Amino acid sequence: MTTWIILGGTSTIARVFARSAAERGEGVILAGRDLDDLNASAADCAARGAPVAEAVAFDARDRKSILGIVERARTLDAFSVAVFVGSMPPQDQIDAEPALIEGTVTDSFTGPAECLTRLAPLMEAHGKGTVVGVGSVAGDRGRVGNYVYGAAKAGFHAYLSGLRNRLGRKGVHVVTVKPGTVDTAMTWGLDKLPFLAQPDKIVSDIFRAVDRKRDVIYTPIIWWPVMTVIRAIPERIFKKMSI
């Protein structure tokens, strides 16, 4: 039995993840900006069997809130962390207002990375627990339609790889999750969504990866061959493609 600190708890996938954790009998601390919504999700998790279910304020762009999470974590016997934070402004908005890059990178990479780095010593001391970091297939290769978000997620993937290297020595497992397109509030109404997956499917894949101590997963699995091919395309050709 563990308690999950869930960063970005209002996201569609995080909500389903928290619910599944609750049904497994695990605790959930839902961290995010919309406390009204997080309180509703916490009540839902409590009804579904979570021994700990609470909401705490967290904003990836606010260091004080990151320190608040660390303080809360200090009072726990042992814990795991799942990161669902991220923001994806349309690339054309970013092109028109490049200042948006900073927020995108903070939400999707540096904010959660700072939080994880501050939590890492506690986890090392416990010598157990899991970190689930949700990245994206968009981080595997920079594409014309989405490359700032992709760059932030690529940074997060590299960070998670290093964190796994560090924490693995102390008995803490790190799973990198690379979902494809998922049917969430973020993608509702967007065109051209290949292999669109339901959040339940992503979450069941995540828990299987947690239980089997997998390092990096693509979910649904179809994205593994797809991204293997996309990564293999020589840059000379890729630069002319729009996929």
Place this chain on the structure above:
Amino acid sequence: MRWKTVEYSGWGRVESATGEIARPERASTLAALASERPAPAIGQRRSYGDACLNDGGAAVDMTRLDRVLDFDAESGLLTVEAGATLGDLARIFAPKGWLPPVMPGTGFATVGGAIAMDVHGKNHHGAGSFGQHVTSLVLMTREGPKTVKPGSALFKATVGGLGQTGPVLSATIQMLKAKGDVMIVTEHRIRNWDHFLDRFARTDTTYSVGWIDATARGAALGRGILEEAETGGGLVKPAKRGKRVPFNAPAFTLSPPVVRAFNAAYWRRVPDSGRTVVKPIDDFFFPLDKILDWNKLYGKQGFHQFQCVVPLDQAPALKAMLDQIAASGLASPLAVLKRMGPGRAGYMSFPMEGYTLAVDFPNVAAAERLIRALEGDTVAAGGRIYLAKDALASGDAVRAMYPEHGKWLKEVTKADSDGAYQTSLVRRLKLRSAP
């Protein structure tokens, strides 16, 4: 909030709609939608006809607002968002000794849908309709959330009100104490119509429902199986994953000879002396949910369900209707007879004390003609048809069946003066205009 243009259909797949749909995940998003662009709420779209459609207009998909907000394990009072399904609630709370007070034939129905249709279940004769167990609900009006309590006219216009007072955000429901999470079911073989009525008059179990062989004629007219059940404790059988129908079935699947043979075998399955079996809760309440998209069994042209209720003393009229159905040879194996109590909670609620008959028909011209004839017979018998199932009725007939339509219309007009919550069904039946 982004909108997405979608083509979608009711469960019977005869009626479809094209329109923009928003799918809020937070109460605050729904509040913004309700003030900026009010539109009818839809759930899992388990209504058979066009009650869950808004062709050419917008709709709000409530299925992602599905959280349990509060539960008091002492009193059994549950507050839940409207998009939660009754099957999900049964799964969560049955192990704790509580069940949704009323469960319709599918666990995929949402709380919001159960309110908008004031649904009934196999315990209607004792427990009444779903709306009678709602102790409070929150409507998302254009000005924000508004709590509505039983006894008010707005409550009576909302329960069974086809969504015309606006989206329900959440509801507080008095759950029902259950002995455990299995059902103890006694099945009786029923020889004919009179035998059925006699058994229904004598049954005293909490749950009862009749499967009827709507293809049997002559002396066997009205034969079937009566199921009487109570909740019970015992070993929990693990839930099996739902199976899918891989493709639209070919036309012969539910052709008359196949249905007749199936029904005869299904009837003989239960020994003449009856038998008692223990079933998981889902198997008793939602027998068809295990096949996730069984509506594809009717092929791509879809199907209709006819469901009416007639007063107790009009049983002979209902028998004559069943005779017409049997003579047509059009019925599918899915036919249900149940004795209902008087319980209903809204102006436009379906239930009345009497007998309700529900029969599925493939979507063919002859079935359409038959259903229209049966609708006339229902009016003549002083009964009603169930709008959750309907795709064919006329507005005049429906107004004749629902005498409190005027009271409903008055409240609905107050809540939604510009008709933003109209659905395809409401427009087809012209329910939002005075006769």
